Amino acid sequence: MNRTQGAAVAAVALAVLFAGGAVTVASADRDEAPSTPVSSSADAGFARDMSVHHQQAVEMSFIVRDRTKDEEVRRLAYDIANTQANQRGMMLGWLDLWGLPKNVSGVAPMAWMGMGDMGSMDMDGALMPGMATNAQLDELRRASGREAEVLYLKLMTEHHRGGVHMAEGCVQKCSVDIERNLAQGMVDAQKSEMALMADMLKKRGA
Template sequence: MRRIYLLAGVAVALLAATVVWGALMRPGAPPDTSPEAGFARDMQVHHAQAVRMSMIVRDRTRDEETRRLAYDIALTQQQQIGQMYAWLETWGLPQTSSGRPMAWMKGRHHVEMIAKPEQPTPESPPMPGMATSRQLKELEQASGRDAEVRFLRLMIAHHQAGVQMAEAALSLSDDPQVRRMATSIVAAQQSEIDLMERMLVARGEAERTQ
């Protein structure tokens, strides 16, 4: 019986290895260190914080314009997170990487976006454009106009970095679905940046975006 269990275990292991190897060697699937894989992983993390901030501000203000914008951002970016998650599953690649964020952009004109290699602190954002833990806490504690202004300032910076990431993907990838996603992100987030800057102007906060 021990031998049977051992052989069964070996068979299961070999089957699992075959499935994984087949997925990794699937024709057309990008390698683990590719710009496509890096973009899908990093943009999921980036989007997840945008969704979080959007949900926070919806609970902290009654302003319909802000709440509508936050809902649109959360809905769109959560959907894109699902798409990028599915890419990695289809490609047979892990959802996370041991490498540092933005490493897939190395050596290109977007190199300034690469996260610094120094040991991160609790106050360090995981990627450029992302809010720190302190900024998120301050947003959670704010309300009304103060919450709106904090959200708009944080999300403008967040979107600006997101646009640069998407532009990097466009310059590095020939994958049609990645390029479609990146093009959509650039167009949508730049439009939202313009809207948020106008919203800040309406609140007398235009100088803070400079």
């Protein structure tokens, strides 16, 4: 999907979301959900946290693109970078339209999932489970060829595992239909990519 197509998808998604106040309930837990999410809601928390999570996936994908000539890995990296950049744009757009900040000081990552102690953990720059540390990103930048491919596939597998966990949390807790649908799509797509990456690692003897 190119940038123009991504913008069109985001525009359609946002139009669907706000046409007629497109907030519905999927369980008794969401019966009292407000028509527009508040800053402390799961909807806002997921949009903020997954945007950060996605940004690192995009960064890692661009790094490996320049560290290997393997077309299979480069194609996967391109797909991940484009998909997650587009999804990130949608989530940040929702925050704008809800009139909510993209960053909130004093709120730990994934607090909306009941994981508020994450902020006290020293994970060397990895803000959330699955995210690569600063040292791992530096290692990827130094690697090349097969070494870079294997490291990227391992890091991205863990990144997807953390992303799936967070997206499943939104499926359970978010109140906005289109956001829950996006989260479920992330779960399905990233599980599929994890299986693909397992095969790619096996091919590389890792």
